[in-house]
Each structure stands twice: as structure tokens, then as C-alpha cells.
Amino acid sequence: MLDQLSDIVEAAGAAIEIPGQILLTPIVRNWRVHWGATEEEATKRLPGDDFVPEPKWSYTHAIDIKASAEKIWPWIAQIGQGRGGFYSYEMLENAIGCDIHNADKILPEYQNLKIGDTITLHPKNQPLQVAKLVPNKLLVLCGHNEDGSIVESTWGFYLIDNPNGGTRLIVRGRYQYGDNFLSNVLLGPGLLEPVNFVMSRKMMDGIKNLAEKQPDATMTKIQIIR
Known part of the structure; x- marks a missing residue:
């Protein structure tokens, strides 16, 4: 009961923060798109950047996790x-109909991820496709246009050894889309970026907490396809 109440309070806080982030975009945008990241991390070329070489907007977020990449x-x-x-x-x-159920344990049936697999964000939306994958190091997902001919976005996860111990989790998104009004409104930095920031920050905190709370978590053998 207390956990459910806590979830409600957190969700309410996030729902209030999102419009604030939208309104404050001119002031907080530089901080928001580089949340947690050093200047070097924010500007460094990472695997998968070439899928969207000239994004209309992008972000790089980072967080320290006191756990190994494995x-x-x-x-x-x-x-x-x-x-x-x-x-x-x-x-x-x-x-908004995503039908999400966050796991609090490692699910062996979903560990054999491989290039070409699809990851769904919303049941009614076109899924993302696994484009690059090196277990314990990186995962890059690509979003395509409707006919699948053009990569319009990337969502990358990168695990880098931290010199001070533990691991740096870097999450990067890059977006390119059409010039029509609707695309600019729905996919541009004015709306999607603030929403993405609030959700991404919580996601990274969630991964951090799960990994640090279960130091003995194990995984099944992952097939590497390059």
C-alpha cells in the first residue's frame, strides 16, 4: 500500500514537472539535454551516431552506478x-495506453537480445529496431520512418567503466524528422524533449537502483550477433 502511494505521488510530481519543463525550455534546455554528463561525454562521438549524422536535436544523459557493467x-x-x-x-x-509493467527482477526470457530484434514503446506505435549490440557495453535502437527506409531517431545505452569504481551509464537520443508542422510540434524539442527528459531521468535512476540493490544478479548467456 505504501509503495503504491509512493508511486502515485511520484507520478503526480512528474506530471506537474513536465509542463514546467516545457515553459522553462529557454532557460533550462542546455542543462536538460546534458543532464549528468560531462562536457567530454556530451560531445564525444559514440557508436550509432552515424545512423542520424545531423540530428535536429539530441541529448546525452549520464549517471554513476555502483555496480559492474555485467x-x-x-x-x-x-x-x-x-x-x-x-x-x-x-x-x-x-x-496514454502504453501497457507498461516495470520488472523488479531479471527476466531470463528477454536476455537473448540480438541485432534486428524490435523493441516496442507503445502497442500502437512502430517499434524500434536493435541496430548495434555488444553485451555489457552498448545497445543502440533505431526508429524508422513509416516505410522503414530512413532512420529518424536513435536511442543508445552505453556502459563505460568509471575510473573511480563502478560504471557510467550514458543514454543518448538523436532525432531527425520531416519539416511539416505536425512533426515539428510532436517530435521537436519544444514538447518531446521535456517529456523525454523527465521520463529518461527516472529510468536511469531506476536502472541504478535495481543494479545496486541486486549485486548478485546473474544473467543467461547472451548471443552476440555483429
């Missing part, structure tokens, strides 16, 4: 709607 990877490998969820504000996601 302990963090299983939570990333099972991410997705109908899989392990996104470890974010489940109530807000489900309010």
Missing part, C-alpha cells in the same frame, strides 16, 4: 513494452 546490462537488455518495461513512471506511461 550487473547493469541485464536490466537494459530486457527493456521495452511487453518486456521488462522502462523503469520510469509506469502510471504516466499507462495513462
Whole structure:
């Protein structure tokens, strides 16, 4: 009961923060798109950037996790709607019909991720496709246009050893889309970026908490396809 109440309070707080982020975009945008990231991390070329070489907007977020990459990877490998969820504000996601159920344990049936697999964000939306994958190191998902001919977005997860111990989780998104009014409104930085920031920050905190709370988490053997 207390956990459910806490989830409601957190979701309500996020729902209030999103409009504030939208209104404050001119002031907070630079901080928002580089949340947690060093200048070097924010500007460094990462695998998968070439899929959207000249994005209209992008972000790079980062967080320290007191766990090895091997302990963090299983939570990333099972991410997705109908899989392990996104470890974010489940109530807000489900309010728009995402049907998300965040896992609190490693799910072996979703660990054999491979290039070409699809990850769904919303049951009615076109899924993302696994474009790059190196277990314990990186996962890059690509979103295509309706006919699948053009990559319009990337969502990358990168695990990098932290010199101070533990691991740096870097999450990067890059977006390119048409010039029509609707695309600019729905996919542009004015709306999608603030929403994405609030949800992404919670997701990264969720992965951090799960990985740090279960230091003995194990994973099944993952097939590497390059």
C-alpha cells in the first residue's frame, strides 16, 4: 500500500514537472539535454551516431552506478513494452495506453537480445529496431520512418567503466524528422524533449537502483550477433 502511494505521488510530481519543463525550455534546455554528463561525454562521438549524422536535436544523459557493467546490462537488455518495461513512471506511461509493467527482477526470457530484434514503446506505435549490440557495453535502437527506409531517431545505452569504481551509464537520443508542422510540434524539442527528459531521468535512476540493490544478479548467456 505504501509503495503504491509512493508511486502515485511520484507520478503526480512528474506530471506537474513536465509542463514546467516545457515553459522553462529557454532557460533550462542546455542543462536538460546534458543532464549528468560531462562536457567530454556530451560531445564525444559514440557508436550509432552515424545512423542520424545531423540530428535536429539530441541529448546525452549520464549517471554513476555502483555496480559492474555485467550487473547493469541485464536490466537494459530486457527493456521495452511487453518486456521488462522502462523503469520510469509506469502510471504516466499507462495513462496514454502504453501497457507498461516495470520488472523488479531479471527476466531470463528477454536476455537473448540480438541485432534486428524490435523493441516496442507503445502497442500502437512502430517499434524500434536493435541496430548495434555488444553485451555489457552498448545497445543502440533505431526508429524508422513509416516505410522503414530512413532512420529518424536513435536511442543508445552505453556502459563505460568509471575510473573511480563502478560504471557510467550514458543514454543518448538523436532525432531527425520531416519539416511539416505536425512533426515539428510532436517530435521537436519544444514538447518531446521535456517529456523525454523527465521520463529518461527516472529510468536511469531506476536502472541504478535495481543494479545496486541486486549485486548478485546473474544473467543467461547472451548471443552476440555483429
